[in-house]
Each structure stands twice: as structure tokens, then as C-alpha cells.
Amino acid sequence: MRRVDRRIQEIMDQHDQGASRWEGILKTDPRRAVRVLASTGHATETIDGDTAWDAPYIIENLKTLSHTPKSPVWKKLVEARLFAALCRCAIHFRVSFMTGSAVPELTEEQKKAHMKAFPSPWYEPLAIICTAALKGPVRPTKTERTMIEEIKENWSAVVQRIWSDPGKSLDNDASVAFERAIVAQIVLQLSTLNPSFLQVIFKPEDLTFAVCFRFWLHAVVQEDLVLNNTLFMTLLNPELASPWKRYLATHPPPASQVILSRMLVGASEEIGAQETRTPAQAAETVVTAFANHFAIDRLSPAVVGQEVELFKAIWALAETEFPEFPRAVCEAHRFWAAIPPVVRRCLRARQHADRAVGVNALKLYAQTMYYTNEAEAELADAMIYGWVSGGLFDVLDETMDAILEQAEGPMAVALIMTTITGVYSKLSANTRAALRAQLPRTGTVWRIVKFGLLRGDNSNEGQYLRDCASFSSGRAIQNPYNPLWRQGAWETLASLGWKVRGSKFCSRRGCARVATGPMCATGCCRRTRYCSEWCLRRDKEHIEMCSRNWFMIIEQSTRGEDVDAMDVAALDTSMTWFSWMLLAVLSFVVRLMGFVI
Numbered sequence: 001m002r003r004v005d006r007r008i009q010e011i012m013d014q015h016d017q018g019a020s021r022w023e024g025i026l027k028t029d030p031r032r033a034v035r036v037l038a039s040t041g042h043a044t045e046t047i048d049g050d051t052a053w054d055a056p057y058i059i060e061n062l063k064t065l066s067h068t069p070k071s072p073v074w075k076k077l078v079e080a081r082l083f084a085a086l087c088r089c090a091i092h093f094r095v096s097f098m099t100g101s102a103v104p105e106l107t108e109e110q111k112k113a114h115m116k117a118f119p120s121p122w123y124e125p126l127a128i129i130c131t132a133a134l135k136g137p138v139r140p141t142k143t144e145r146t147m148i149e150e151i152k153e154n155w156s157a158v159v160q161r162i163w164s165d166p167g168k169s170l171d172n173d174a175s176v177a178f179e180r181a182i183v184a185q186i187v188l189q190l191s192t193l194n195p196s197f198l199q200v201i202f203k204p205e206d207l208t209f210a211v212c213f214r215f216w217l218h219a220v221v222q223e224d225l226v227l228n229n230t231l232f233m234t235l236l237n238p239e240l241a242s243p244w245k246r247y248l249a250t251h252p253p254p255a256s257q258v259i260l261s262r263m264l265v266g267a268s269e270e271i272g273a274q275e276t277r278t279p280a281q282a283a284e285t286v287v288t289a290f291a292n293h294f295a296i297d298r299l300s301p302a303v304v305g306q307e308v309e310l311f312k313a314i315w316a317l318a319e320t321e322f323p324e325f326p327r328a329v330c331e332a333h334r335f336w337a338a339i340p341p342v343v344r345r346c347l348r349a350r351q352h353a354d355r356a357v358g359v360n361a362l363k364l365y366a367q368t369m370y371y372t373n374e375a376e377a378e379l380a381d382a383m384i385y386g387w388v389s390g391g392l393f394d395v396l397d398e399t400m401d402a403i404l405e406q407a408e409g410p411m412a413v414a415l416i417m418t419t420i421t422g423v424y425s426k427l428s429a430n431t432r433a434a435l436r437a438q439l440p441r442t443g444t445v446w447r448i449v450k451f452g453l454l455r456g457d458n459s460n461e462g463q464y465l466r467d468c469a470s471f472s473s474g475r476a477i478q479n480p481y482n483p484l485w486r487q488g489a490w491e492t493l494a495s496l497g498w499k500v501r502g503s504k505f506c507s508r509r510g511c512a513r514v515a516t517g518p519m520c521a522t523g524c525c526r527r528t529r530y531c532s533e534w535c536l537r538r539d540k541e542h543i544e545m546c547s548r549n550w551f552m553i554i555e556q557s558t559r560g561e562d563v564d565a566m567d568v569a570a571l572d573t574s575m576t577w578f579s580w581m582l583l584a585v586l587s588f589v590v591r592l593m594g595f596v597i
Contacts, residue, residue, distance in 0.1 A: 018057040026061055030077045033058045037085035037125075040092045055089065059124050062086075066131040074132075075143055083129065083147045087154030090125040091161045119179060120167025122158070126182050133189040140193045148194045151186075155197075156206045159183065163207045163214075170218045177224035180215035183208065184227040195247035202254055209259060213266030217289045222303045225293060229306040235259055236313040257321045260314065264322065283324035286314070287332045294338035301346045301354035308361050315368060329368055330379040336386035339364060340395035347402040358399070359406040365392065366415035377426040384420055385431040392416070393438040400444050404451045410485040413448075417492030424499060432500060433512070440497025440509055443541035448490035457483040506531035508539040522546045 026033050035046040036054050045051055062082075065074050129151065136144045162169070162183065169179040187208060190197045201208040209232075216228040234242045236256050242248070253259070267282040277285065293299070293307050318325040329335060339361060346358030365387060396403070396413065403409035420435075427435075467484050501507060506515045506529070513531035520528040521536060525546055530536040 018054065019060045022054065022057040023061050026058070026065070026077065027073050031080040034077070034080045034082055034085040037089045055093070059128070062128045066128045067135055069132045069136045069143060078143050078146050081150060083150035084154060086125040086129055087151060087158050090122040090158050091154070093121040093125065120169050122162055122167065123179050123182065126186065130182055130186050130189070133186060133193065144193055148190055148197060151190065152197060152200050155200050156203065159207045159211050162211050169215065172218070172220060174221045177221050180219060180224035181227045183215065184212045184231045188227065188231060192243045195244045198244060198253065199251070207265070209262040210265035213263040217267060217285060219293060220296065222296060222299050225303055226306065229310055232263065233306065233309055233313065237309065257317055260317050260321050279324045280328070283322065283328035286325065287328045287335050291332065291335040291338040294342045299342070301349055301357040304342050304346060304361060305357040308357070308364065311364065312367065327379060330383040333386040333389060336390035340391040343395050344399055347399040355402055355406055359403060359409050359412055362403070363408065363412045366412060366419050380423045380426050381428050381431050384423065384427060385434055388431070388434040388438055393441060397441055397444050400447050404448065404486070408480040410489040411480045414485055414488035414492050417496050421492060421496055421499065435500040436505060436512065437510060439500050440507070441493060442497070442545055445490045445494045446541070446545040448486060452483065452486040455483065457486055503527055503529060506535050507542065508535040511535050520546060
């Protein structure tokens with residue numbers, strides 16, 4: 001073992017000597033270095049007698065030189081077609097072990113251990129390209145134009161190599177996050193310097209979208225999410241600010257459906273598997289990736305916002321391009337369990353923009369819900385159960401004050417509750433039981449009512465009538481500031497509480513016993529009944545609201561019918577006034593917000 005250690009130290013010393021020797025050669029004969037990088041195979045010699053074993057010494061020096069792309073040495077290297085050689089190096093480079101009598105033989109386990117110290121074979125040439133692109137001037141000079149043209153010629157072959165041989169980049173390890181970000185970073189930077197680079201990745205045979213989407217699927221920290229996500233969203237959502245906007249106006253990109261289909265190639269293959277994934281398996285993989293990303297520790301609100309927008313973009317195209325995706329979302333309880341912590345973290349942030357991201361994440365509940373027919377009832381049931389068991393009502397309870405402060409917060413709450421109310425008749429006994437365990441949320445209802453009172457909601461009869469007219473015409477969907485959204489939020493939440501508990505079950509949340517005990521002690525409400533005196537005394541939320549006579553008003557407003565005593569066919573008639581009005585304009589909501597019916 002000591003002999004191996006001594007030999008490794010000798011090799012390290014030789015590496016330092018080799019790097020020092022090539023530092024001088026790069027200055028005096030740059031073409032010689034380029035010929036080494038462009039060579040293929042360790043047995044191949046250049047006209048100078050150099051071999052691929054010299055490439056690591058050259059790479060080591062180029063890492064330093066790439067930070068100063070304005071230097072004379074760098075310009076000479078570029079004139080010698082450095083970037084074409086780096087691309088060939090990325091395409092052909094392999095990690096090999098020297099053999100011979102002077103080198104101790106390593107076991108396979110030792111080779112694997114040593115391999116962990118190396119990045120993926122294609123990474124270091126790409127890292128040099130990336131550094132040079134980032135460190136160069138904002139306005140490209142002849143040096144940068146030469147760089148871009150040479151990379152354009154070789155780019156598709158480079159990403160093909162990465163697709164075929166991902167190396168370590170797909171390891172579940174934060175230390176290789178930079179490998180998963182490098183392709184998107186190069187594309188974004190080169191396309192900013194020269195938007196015509198986009199034409200390379202737009203080619204049907206190019207695998208850039210597939211490679212970046214596969215990297216996105218395997219992301220474990222936000223650093224390897226941001227750049228890949230930025231590449232996708234800048235093209236899937238033309239409304240986003242883009243440095244390519246003027247160029248794309250005259251050189252239209254492929255349709256969003258085409259870009260999505262090429263991204264999804266990245267989800268079609270599982271490394272090491274003999275067969276490609278089915279569309280259903282690919283959909284499950286994508287939904288699982290979203291759940292994993294939302295669960296990343298200390299994920300910033302800005303990155304959460306990117307993930308939410310990507311999800312919405314895929315969802316909007318899913319009906320025709322990826323129909324398996326909505327079904328996977330419906331059935332993915334892990335996904336719905338990952339949303340509340342993200343909403344909670346964003347809504348507790350100090351910055352207004354970060355809190356707005358929390359509401360945008362909350363809107364995923366309403367934006368992904370089918371208004372299902374009987375054939376899709378099981379999907380609706382699976383999704384609602386995922387919402388409830390994942391912690392939806394708890395996060396609403398904990399963050400309602402922050403939600404109400406956001407422009408679209410009350411709208412989101414009202415849409416979610418109306419969605420659940422609209423499919424209640426299709427829900428299984430298990431899902432109804434889960435809802436009963438989470439409702440009523442009388443304290444949350446009371447907070448919304450108080451917020452509206454402080455804002456003067458409905459205090460002016462004329463304004464109230466105008467708000468109602470605006471809402472019934474559908475214009476309120478475009479105006480989240482309409483006070484009726486706040487009224488709708490507390491009405492629908494209170495109504496849902498009545499709907500799931502009725503008069504059969506004890507009115508205290510968390511109690512599943514039959515209501516055979518006393519009625520509400522204040523006498524202000526006519527159907528709040530408990531299983532026992534113990535539950536009555538502990539329902540502090542109800543007592544606070546009822547003692548102020550507000551519960552009686554809410555009870556009348558929400559039409560507190562005995563849902564459990566009603567015929568199932570009559571369930572939909574127990575909606576609130578707000579729910580009926582909202583459903584009347586629902587087709588407009590669908591078109592505006594990207595719902596799928």
C-alpha cells in the first residue's frame with residue numbers, strides 16, 4: 001500500500017511539473033496545445049509527439065487563462081481554434097488509468113474510489129467555455145464571435161455525448177450541482193451574447209432541452225434548478241422578460257408544445273434501465289421531481305416562484321401534449337404534501353414579492369382541479385384527499401392574515417373552497433371523513449370577517465351593488481381587489497364546514513362522535529350541536545364568534561342545510577350565493593387561469 005501511495009505522490013509531482021511546462025508552451029505555441037485537445041484516444045500522437053495524456057496539464061492552465069479572455073495569450077488560443085478543440089475534448093474525453101511496470105495495478109474498487117475525485121469527463125472543457133463566456137465583454141468582440149461560431153458548429157454533438165454519458169451529473173449529490181447547471185448556463189450566456197445561438201438548440205435533432213430537463217429532474221439544490229428553469233420558462237412563457245425578445249420576434253421559436261415534447265424526452269429514459277419509461281411513468285417522474293424540489297431545504301421564494309410557473313406551463317399544455325400529467329398530479333399525495341410548507345415559508349417572508357409567491361403557490365390548488373364528470377370522480381376524490389391530508393387547511397389557518405393582505409389571496413381561498421364544494425357529491429366516504437377531521441375552521445372564518453369589517457366591506461350599499469354586478473358579469477375575475485372575494489372566502493369556507501359536518505356530527509373540529517349532546521350555549525345559532533358538554537366548552541373558536549352574534553349571520557348566509565340528511569342529488573343545491581355566482585362565471589375562470597375541464 002505504501003508503494004501505491006508513493007507512486008500517487010510521484011504522479012502528483014509529475015502533474016505539477018507538466019502543468020508548469022505547458023504553461024510556457026501555451027504562451028509560445030498555442031496551436032500545439034489545441035492539437036492535443038483535438039486529438040482522440042490516448043494512443044494517438046500529434047505531429048509534436050504529444051498525446052492525450054498531456055490534456056490534463058493544458059486544461060489546468062486554461063482554467064486560469066479563461067478568467068482573463070482579454071489577454072493576448074487567450075486571444076492567440078482563440079485564433080488557433082481553441083473552442084472547436086474544447087468541444088472535441090468534451091465529446092471524446094475519457095478518464096483512464098495508466099498501466100505498466102512503473103505503475104501499480106489498481107483493483108476495480110480502487111479505480112472507482114479514484115474516479116469519485118474526478119468530475120464527469122465532459123465537464124472541465126465546458127467549464128472553461130462557460131467561464132470565458134461569462135468573463136468576456138457584454139458586447140462581443142471578434143474573440144467572442146469566433147468562440148460562439150465554433151461552439152455552434154459542435155454543440156449538438158456535445159449535448160449528444162452528455163446525453164449518452166451523463167457521468168456523475170445524475171448522482172443524488174449536491175457537490176455535482178454545477179455539472180447539472182453548466183449546459184443551461186452556457187446556452188443562456190451565449191444566446192445573450194448572440195441570440196442566433198438559439199437556432200442550434202431549436203433544431204429537431206438537438207438534445208439540449210432533453211439534457212437540461214433530465215438535469216432538472218435530478219436537481220437536489222436550488223443552484224441546479226435556477227438555470228435550467230430559466231431556460232425553459234424564457235421560451236415556454238414569451239411574456240417573461242427576455243434578452244432574446246427582439247430576436248425571437250423575427251425568428252420565432254418552435255411552438256411551446258414542441259419545446260415541451262423535447263423537454264419530456266429527458267424524462268423518458270431511466271439510467272441503467274433496459275426499457276424507456278411509459279408516458280404514465282414519465283408523468284409520475286416529473287410530478288415526483290416537483291415534490292422533491294419544493295421540499296429542498298431553504299429553497300428561496302424566487303426559486304419557488306420559478307417552479308410554480310414551470311408547473312403551470314406544463315399543466316397548460318398537458319391536456320393535448322402530456323395527458324398523463326394531470327392524472328399523476330391528482331394521485332400524487334407527496335406533491336400536495338410539499339405545497340403547504342412552501343406556502344407557509346413564503347407567506348411568512350418579509351418581502352411583499354416573496355409573499356405574493358406564496359399566494360401563487362396556493363393558487364395551484366384551484367388551478368389544477370378538474371370539474372369532473374362521473375368517469376373522473378376517482379381522480380377528483382384522490383386529489384381532494386391529497387389536499388386535505390397534505391395540510392391545506394392547516395396552512396390556511398396559520399397564514400390567513402398574510403393571505404388576506406395579498407391581492408389575489410381571498411380569490412385563491414374562495415376558488416379552492418368552491419372547487420371542493422363543487423365536487424363534494426363525488427367524494428368517497430374516506431375523503432369526507434378526512435374533511436370532517438379538518439373542519440369547521442370557525443376561527444379562520446372569523447378572521448376573514450373581521451378583516452373585511454376593518455376594510456369597510458359592504459358598508460356602502462351602492463358600492464356593494466356595483467361589486468355584485470361586476471362579479472356576476474365575470475369582470476371580478478380580472479379584479480382580485482373586488483371586496484366580494486373576501487366575502488366569498490369566508491362564505492365558502494363556512495359553508496364547506498356545514499356541508500361536511502351537517503347536524504349529525506359534533507360541531508367541534510377533530511371530534512368524530514355523533515352530536516347527541518347540548519346545543520350552543522349562547523343560543524345565537526340554531527344548529528350548532530355537540531356530542532358532550534366537554535366538546536362545547538372547548539370549542540373556543542365558535543364561542544368567540546357566536547358571542548358577538550356573527551355566527552348567526554354566517555349561518556343564515558351559508559344556508560346551513562342538514563347535508564347528511566339530504567339526498568345526494570340535492571347536494572349541489574346547498575351552495576352559497578357566492579358559490580352559485582362563481583360557478584356561473586367559471587368558464588371565464590377556466591380560460592383565464594388555465595384550468596382543465
